[in-house]
Amino acid sequence: MRLKNRGYAGKILYLDLSSGEKRIEELSEKPAYNLLGGKGLGALILYNQLKAHTNPLSKENLLIFATGPLTGTIAPGSGKFAVITKSPATGTFLDSYSGGNFGVFLKYAGFDALVIKGKAKVPSILIIDNDKIELREAKHLWGKLTFDTNKVLEKEVGREFSPVVIGPAGERLSPISGILCGTRIAGRGGGGGVMGSKLLKAICVKGTGGIKVHNQEEFQKYVQVALRSLRMSSAIERLKQMGTVSILEFIQSSGALPTRNFQRGEFKEAEKLYGESWKKEAWEKDKACPFCPISCSKITSIKEGPYKGAKLDGPDYETIFGLGTNCGVSDKQAIIEANYLCDLYGVDTISCGGIIGFIIELKEKGIISKHDLDGLEVKWGAQKALVRLTEKICQGEGVGKVLEQGVRALSKRYPQGRSFAMEVKGLELPAYHPQAAKGTALAYALSERGACHLRGAPLGELLGAADPLTIEGKAELFKTKQADLAVIDSSVHCYFTDFGMTLKEVFQMIVPATGFNYQEPKDLAEVGERISTLCRLFNLREGLRSTDDTLPERCLKEPLPSGPAQGEVVELKPMLLEYYKLMGWDEQGIPKSEQIKKLHLNELIPGLK
Incomplete structure (x- = not known):
């Protein structure tokens, strides 16, 4: 049965930039039923069509933009899209997400995914x-800042298009x-670096076809x-009123706000x-992604002082941590300016702050x-x-050329600092201290893209859902999340809806949207397990x-010196082994053949046993 409507x-667009060849393939029901779309679909395409050990910055790597069955519908938070590729930062699977019109327009143009x-x-x-x-x-766009590129595209291509762009950092393959x-x-x-390696400055999409369920x-x-x-x-x-900065006060009181490189x-x-101080001193207005009832984004600007003129969407909590607390900085204008520079050049604020x-x-x-x-005299x-x-990191200027390679590369250059190099698999840690939240620690260790709080970290443990300092039950909690x-x-919609919805509400929307015969929410949970x-x-x-x-060794061996988590380190191995067992993997973390068959992955991947 066809998936359109x-x-x-119902279609995937494939484009080879080297040959100019393009082809359109129908999205069949089997992968859609088993993996939904977005992350799941992108992972399947990447596994089946990318040769093992491909250099992430080679022309052979795939850059995938994917939507899901909820993208562009009236489902709350459905104005999102996924970017899937092999990461130049980690050499692993990478999925990263953004709000905005691009995913909606791509789907309205007739494509569930774009594979480049x-x-x-x-x-x-x-x-x-x-x-x-x-x-x-578009030689005239190469070298331009992101916001300047958008202005030129608006004039040359049209306001009715939604663009995605890279900045000079992506052009340098950072x-x-x-x-x-x-x-x-x-x-x-490092998705921007993959796009830059293909000499692709921007993708502009216009779609007018809409989408039907x-x-x-029943869907409505x-x-x-x-x-x-x-x-x-x-x-x-709280997200409506204060955005993600609303959690900073609570994270601080939990002793989980990383400070001075997680010391x-x-x-x-x-x-x-x-949050109240940001609202009073910096925010101008709220901003929402398409189909979003939350409006968590806050538009911020600097109207006077040395950084006058900076205007951006944010900073969000992760950025305030990365460019603020992690560097011991509390000055809002400095954080805003650093955030603004990252946006102009197309740089990840979490990694930038981790490096600094x-x-x-x-x-x-x-x-x-x-x-x-x-x-520079830094302290x-x-x-x-x-x-x-x-600025140096964003511009790749002077020592910035070295710094932009990331914490793992720097720790190899300066091995005396290896014990406090705060990265996992090559990706810098985000804004929750793993020693103060043991389920989050497990999530950092296991996330397929490197240290990540958005791949199953049970942040509810910091909000009272569980004792954050115990390791008991955290493997099951992480597996579920x-x-x-x-x-x-994979459906694809915003994480923040998860603060008010459960998998049951997602199930209730996906079934009438797709017509798939999932019987209960646990069927969707199995889809999630299959994707992981x-x-x-x-x-x-x-x-x-x-x-x-x-x-990082610091988390495993160096007790926190103060606060609610004083004296805590992470006892990781028992949680890992319990998680492997719950997932049907062996003690080396390799999925067993019977688990692969149970999840029907052998039917989706030729030759997989």
């Missing part, structure tokens, strides 16, 4: 105007570069149920960064000097140094092993 456009390989002969842009596809030379859609970014893991009346009924759940959620209300879990000047925090500690311990940093809380280092979030990433196992198989094929499921 069942929450899907090869390399253009010259810097180019790809234009998709419903069923018309054009690769256009492993910390992202892909921007307006003011939002698919930031983690299988049972419109359960969308209203989901919206009611969101309206009743106090967490959603501590509390920041002495945290009050200067609480690591560099400051290297300097603090006498491992490097200011002469290694182009004469905790030095706001001018923060901005200048961010990982499956739920894999469904969200597929991503694990990809990483195993690329050479990762259970020894890569680990944390």
Whole structure:
């Protein structure tokens, strides 16, 4: 049965930039039923069509933009899209997400996914105007900042198109570069570098076809149920009022706010960064992605002082951690300016902040000097140094060429700092201290894209759902959350709806949207488990092993000095072994053949046993 008018456009667009060849394939029901779309579909395409051990920055790597059955519908939070590729930062599976119109327009143009390989002969842009596809030379855009590129595209291509663009960091193939859609970014893991390696500056999409679902009346009924759940959620209300910074105060009180390169879990000047102060001093207005009832984004600008003119979407909580507490900085204007620079050049703020925090500690311990940093005198809380280092990283200027390679590369250059290199699998840690939240610690160790709080970290443990300091039950808690979030990433809609909805509400929307005969929410949980196992198989094929499921030495051996988690380290191995067992994997973290068959992955991947 065809998928068109069942929450899907029903087609996948393949484009080879080297040859100019394009083809359109029908999306069949089997992969859609088993993997939904988004992350799941992208993982299947990547596994089946990318040769093992492909260089992420070679023309052979695939760059996939994918939607799901909820994208572009009236389902809350459905204005999202997924970017899937092999990461230049980690060498592993990468999925990263952004809000904005791009995914909606791609689907309305008739495509559930866009799969790009090869390399253009010259810097180019790809234009998709419903069923018309054009690769256009764009040498004049190469080198431009992201926001400037968007202005030119608006004039040359048209306001009715939604573009995704890379900045100069992506052009340099930086492993910390992202892909921007307006003011939002698919930031983690170096997707911008993959796009830059293909000499692709931008993709502009216009779609006017809309999307239909299988049972419109039933779908609308359960969308209203989901919206009611969101309206009743106090967490959603806080996101509406304060955005993601609303959680900073609570994370601080839990002792889980990473400070000074994760040396501590509390920041002495945290009050200067609480939500009310941002609302009073910096925010101009709210902004929402398509089909979003939350409007978590806050538009911020600087109207006076040395950073006058900076205007951006944010900073969000992760950025305030990365460019703020992790570097000992509490000055809002400095954080805004550093965030603005990252957006202009297309750089991931979490990784940028992780790099700077690591560099400051290297300097603090006498491992490097200011002469290694182009004469910059860096220290905790030095706001001018923060901005200048961010600028160097974003521009790849001077020492910035070295720094932008990431914390793992820097720890190889300066092995004396290896014990406090805060990365997993090559990806810098996000904004929750793993020693103060043991389920989150497990998530960091196991996430297929490297340290990540959005691949199953049970953040509810910090909100009272479980004792954050115990390891008991955390493997099962993570497994459940990982499956739920894999469904969200594959359906494709926003994580933040998860603060007010459960898998039941997602199930109630997906069934009438697609017509798939899932009988109960646990059937969707199995879809999520299938997707996580597929991503694990990809990483195993690329050479990762259970020894890569680990944390920085600091988290395992260096007790937190103060706060609610004082004295805590992470006892990781018991949680890992329990998780492997729950997933049907062996003690080396390899999925057993009977589990592969149970999840029907052998039917989706030729030759898999």
